[in-house]
Amino acid sequence: MIAVAFFAVWSLIGNILAGVILFFTTPFKVNDTIEIMPDEIRGKVLAVNTFFTVLSDEEQNLISVPNSVFFQKYTKRMKKERGKKVEMAGDRGQGKLVDLGDEV
Numbered sequence: 001m002i003a004v005a006f007f008a009v010w011s012l013i014g015n016i017l018a019g020v021i022l023f024f025t026t027p028f029k030v031n032d033t034i035e036i037m038p039d040e041i042r043g044k045v046l047a048v049n050t051f052f053t054v055l056s057d058e059e060q061n062l063i064s065v066p067n068s069v070f071f072q073k074y075t076k077r078m079k080k081e082r083g084k085k086v087e088m089a090g091d092r093g094q095g096k097l098v099d100l101g102d103e104v
Contacts (some may be wrong), residue, residue, distance in 0.1 A: 052066050
């Protein structure tokens, strides 16, 4: 019984410590897209909390990942593409550059 309680407390302390380390080292930030490998969990970071990090996948599902997982698995942060400029036909045949903004 004591071993179960010790394991539960150890797990909580591990996640809190991992959350503090993530806060100070910032391997990723809110709005970054990350993938946890080899589990292929991928999503946009919505929040980094004390115990877990919340991701949103392509279907807008919320995924809660315990912070300690980031120290047990590989984490891949996707590059953001800078605003793309596209030439579009404007009035009287003149080209016009349009900024599409940041895309992931």
